[in-house]
Amino acid sequence: MDLYSVAKEKGIKYFLISFVDMFGSLRAKLVPATAISAMQKEGAGFAGFATWMDMTPANSDTLAIPDPESLIQLPWKPELGWLAADLWMDGKPVESCPRVILKRQIEKFKNNGIVAKSGVECEFFLLDNSGEKLYDTQDTQEKPCYDQQALMRRYDVISEICDCMLKLGWNPYQNDHEDANGQFEMNWDFTDVLTTADRHTFFKYMTKSIAEKHGLRATFMPKPFTHLTGNGCHAHISLWDIKSNKNMFADANDSRGLQLSELAYQFLGGILHNAQGLCALFNPTVNSYKRINTVSTSSGASWSPSTVTYSGNNRTHLVRVPAPGRFELRLMDGAANPYLMQAGILAGGQYGIDEKINPGDPLHINMYTEPYEAKEHEKLPKNLLDAIRILEKNNVLRENLGSEFIDSFSKMKYEEWNKYCQSMSDWERLNVIDC
Ligand SMILES: [Mg+2]
Numbered sequence: 001m002d003l004y005s006v007a008k009e010k011g012i013k014y015f016l017i018s019f020v021d022m023f024g025s026l027r028a029k030l031v032p033a034t035a036i037s038a039m040q041k042e043g044a045g046f047a048g049f050a051t052w053m054d055m056t057p058a059n060s061d062t063l064a065i066p067d068p069e070s071l072i073q074l075p076w077k078p079e080l081g082w083l084a085a086d087l088w089m090d091g092k093p094v095e096s097c098p099r100v101i102l103k104r105q106i107e108k109f110k111n112n113g114i115v116a117k118s119g120v121e122c123e124f125f126l127l128d129n130s131g132e133k134l135y136d137t138q139d140t141q142e143k144p145c146y147d148q149q150a151l152m153r154r155y156d157v158i159s160e161i162c163d164c165m166l167k168l169g170w171n172p173y174q175n176d177h178e179d180a181n182g183q184f185e186m187n188w189d190f191t192d193v194l195t196t197a198d199r200h201t202f203f204k205y206m207t208k209s210i211a212e213k214h215g216l217r218a219t220f221m222p223k224p225f226t227h228l229t230g231n232g233c234h235a236h237i238s239l240w241d242i243k244s245n246k247n248m249f250a251d252a253n254d255s256r257g258l259q260l261s262e263l264a265y266q267f268l269g270g271i272l273h274n275a276q277g278l279c280a281l282f283n284p285t286v287n288s289y290k291r292i293n294t295v296s297t298s299s300g301a302s303w304s305p306s307t308v309t310y311s312g313n314n315r316t317h318l319v320r321v322p323a324p325g326r327f328e329l330r331l332m333d334g335a336a337n338p339y340l341m342q343a344g345i346l347a348g349g350q351y352g353i354d355e356k357i358n359p360g361d362p363l364h365i366n367m368y369t370e371p372y373e374a375k376e377h378e379k380l381p382k383n384l385l386d387a388i389r390i391l392e393k394n395n396v397l398r399e400n401l402g403s404e405f406i407d408s409f410s411k412m413k414y415e416e417w418n419k420y421c422q423s424m425s426d427w428e429r430l431n432v433i434d435c
Contacts, residue, residue: 001068003040003081007033010073012081017044019064019085020098020201022409023052024284024337029064033081040066043088053087054096054408063088070198075164076210084198095404098339099197105346105400106194113242116346119190120200123231123334124207125182125224126154127217134182135216143299144181151177154184157214161186161207170199179299180228190236193342200233200338220334222283223290227298230291231334237345238326239263250325256362258312259324268310268319268327269359270352270396271345275308275318275331277394279380280387280413281344282332286420289383291333301368305330308378309363316367318380331380347400384420388413 003015015036018028029044043063048055053062064085074080087097094100109116128135139150151158158175165172171189178185186203190196204220211218223230238249249264256265271278283292294302303315310319310327320328332341351357365373381387391397392410 001071003036003066003068003071003083004033006068006071007036007081010081011078012073013079015039015066015081015083017064017066017083017085018201019046019087020337020339021052022054022096022098022337022340022405022412024335024340025052026201026205027051040068043085046087048087048089048094052412053094054412060090062094072168072198072202074206075167076160076206076213082202082205084201095402096408098337098343101401101405102194102197102339102343102346104402105343105350106192108350109239109346110242114248115240115242116193116342116349117190117238117240118193118196118342118345119187119236120196120338121185121187121232121234121236122200122203122207122220123178123183123185123233124218124220125180125231126157126184126211127182127219127224129215129217131217131219136182139181141181143179144177144183145179145299147177150181151175151184157211157216158184158186160210160214164206164210165203178229179301179303180225180230180297183229183231190238193346197338197342204338222285222288222333222335223294226290229297229299229301229303230294232291232304232330233332233334233336233341235329235332235341235345236322236326237267237329237349239267239349247325249327252324258321258362260321260327263353264325264327265359266352266356267349268352269357270350270355271329271348272308272310272319272359273357274348274351274394274396276378276381276387276390277397278344278348278391279331280384280391280409281340282329282336283387284337284340284384284413285335286384286417288333288335289381289387292331292380293382296368303330304333305367306380307367307371307374308380309367309374310359311362311364311367314364314366316365317363321362343401344397347397350400351396384413385417388417 016028043065045061048062066083066085070084072082087094175186207218251261293306305318309317311317
């Protein structure tokens with residue numbers, strides 16, 4: 001696909017050549033269509049050190065080579081075309097580039113005739129411009145989930161985002177007010193994991209942009225308010241046979257009663273086996289650990305897990321099986337890197353298939369009221385530091401995602417943790433001042 005011709009045909013004046021760094025930040029250069037031909041071949045140049053990519057100022061240019069297949073013409077500004085890019089340096093793909101890492105996982109499945117599909121549920125808050133307060137001061141109910149009045153007060157923003165998804169052909173199918181005051185969720189169709197990761201990235205950009213247009217600030221921060229439900233980013237997973245286009249996770253004769261296949265259980269076994277290590281990828285910020293491990297919120301539930309368990313159609317576990325042929329991972333939060341999140345799922349799942357891991361039987365209990373029933377199950381890390389220490393030592397993820405990436409990611413996250421520890425909280429002053 002020649003991007004210059006596409007620009008002429010579609011009336012695109014500028015391209016955003018973008019990539020997501022290891023910490024999930026979206027970086028871009030704005031390139032006039034007249035210059036796109038060279039950029040399509042050579043890539044747009046970035047100083048990697050200036051982003052979260054574990055490089056030094058002495059490194060050569062990091063080149064972001066756009067994937068023409070990822071092109072999205074901005075529905076709210078059609079003169080702009082957005083492109084996801086893969087990072088290259090010194091003639092080689094960058095080992096720690098999240099999109100490169102995900103593509104490698106996809107390749108392994110493809111070699112076995114399998115395509116992995118996923119859908120994501122990105123929760124977000126609409127705040128005022130300061131980012132400190134809810135925009136809607138009337139949104140005060142103790143149980144605000146599905147509140148029609150509060151949803152419709154934001155109709156202009158939500159419908160504009162949904163209209164964009166309709167125009168882009170993502171097949172959006174529902175929008176609602178979520179469980180926290182000021183919180184929303186918008187759902188669109190699942191598809192192959194790379195497309196979902198690109199759309200997830202674009203959805204965050206689109207939601208923030210359209211919210212800004214309306215004088216609001218959208219945030220995907222895992223836990224913006226201590227007493228309210230946090231922003232999850234649940235992912236639904238299934239594997240499909242490329243030739244027959246059949247869902248390989250579906251089996252109506254499942255003896256465990258969830259209508260999942262043996263392959264699905266093995267995949268699930270691999271995820272559960274590596275869940276503590278995956279936590280650093282699924283919950284990558286200091287703030288993430290204030291969402292998981294929460295006791296409760298003003299609405300009555302945190303909707304997030306703290307233990308490595310799975311169940312049927314039961315939202316109190318790390319994994320839920322809401323319908324035949326797929327499962328929902330409920331651990332991820334709004335800070336999860338769209339590419340590393342999917343790459344982590346595939347790496348864990350691949351290990352489960354290779355080693356034929358048995359996840360055991362589903363636990364049909366309420367984990368919020370009966371956690372003692374799951375005493376023998378592993379607990380999730382309590383903070384980012386513990387999560388990074390576990391990830392660093394996880395040889396399955398190291399082997400599958402690459403040692404260079406695990407080392408770079410851990411190094412930079414340790415630095416983040418140290419910076420966090422140097423900042424003092426109000427809690428410390430209030431509780432230690434009279435020591
Ligand atoms: Mg939700």
